[in-house]
Amino acid sequence: MAIEQLSEHVYYLPGGVNAAILVNEKEAVLVDTGGDKNYGRELKRACESLAVTPVAIINTHSHADHYGGNEYLLKHYDVPVYAPEFEASIIQSPLLEPVYLFGGARPLPELMNKWLLAKPSKVDHFLAQGKLELIGLNLDLLDTSGHAHRHFSLLVDDVLIAADALFGSSVIDKYPLPFGQDIGAQIASAQKLKDVKVTTTLPGHGNPSRQLLDLIDLNLAAFERASNAIFTAAQGLSSEEILQESCRILAIELNDLPRYFLNLCVVNAYLNYLRTEGKLSLELKNNRLLWAQIAS
Ligand SMILES: [Zn+2]
Structure with a gap:
């Protein structure tokens, strides 16, 4: 170097x-x-x-x-x-x-x-x-x-x-x-x-x-x-499902476990941010934690 x-x-x-x-x-x-x-x-x-x-x-x-x-x-x-x-x-x-x-x-x-x-x-x-x-x-x-x-x-x-x-x-x-x-x-x-x-x-x-x-x-x-992709993906789904859907939207392929968990952390950070912004709701339903868009 x-x-x-x-x-x-x-x-x-x-x-x-x-x-x-x-x-x-x-x-x-x-x-x-x-x-x-x-x-x-x-x-x-x-x-x-x-x-x-x-x-x-x-x-x-x-x-x-x-x-x-x-x-x-x-x-x-x-x-x-x-x-x-x-x-x-x-x-x-x-x-x-x-x-x-x-x-x-x-x-x-x-x-x-x-x-x-x-x-x-x-x-x-x-x-x-x-x-x-x-x-x-x-x-x-x-x-x-x-x-x-x-x-x-x-x-x-x-x-x-x-x-x-x-x-x-x-x-x-x-x-x-x-x-x-x-x-x-x-x-x-x-x-x-x-x-x-x-x-x-x-x-x-x-x-x-x-x-x-x-x-x-x-x-x-x-x-x-990133925010738009995660918001779009949040259709009453779990964090893991939203990760999968936002990766599809953004053409990301996660091929190792460190990358999977780093990206899951990022998705959770955006979900929390979007909820704070009043754009997403969070519901615990049938023992699943589900994120959904709030109609504006
Ligand atoms: Zn760093």
């Missing part, structure tokens, strides 16, 4: 996930660490080639692919870890991610792979909206919750490190049901980013963009397509 520079102080390591390396003189802050020790090792090598030493790790949220490199890096660097409150609990007890995906029960072994179950990491500080000064840089932290229950993006120089608050265009094309856990918050967070003035945006997955507003519109359109 080759390091790319986005501004005077911001580099990133392209990969399945984009981790950022903020540098000032001889020091660095790592923003997300990838899914495992291999990505952690790549980040260590990247820091060595930039002749900087990490002095802090920031995790934007608790999905395994964003903090799984922590454990390896913390073996080499004795540094504090910053993460959002709530997400910190999962980073410290990673089994919680497959547990919640399997509805709270002991997870299927298929859900305990490196994409969904990372090595645990300590968390020293909770992130809070506003300024955070590290290595002489003024980081501006933005609460962009919704993709995960708590999620932060960062502004450094004229770069927005959006993490998974925004997906790159290639990712949107590939995953018509973009992952989100609190859809109302996810939409509001994307809208909020319209006020940000930057020249470059680094999404958590996909290529950096020079056109933030276009990227936001692309993401909002994808949320709306």
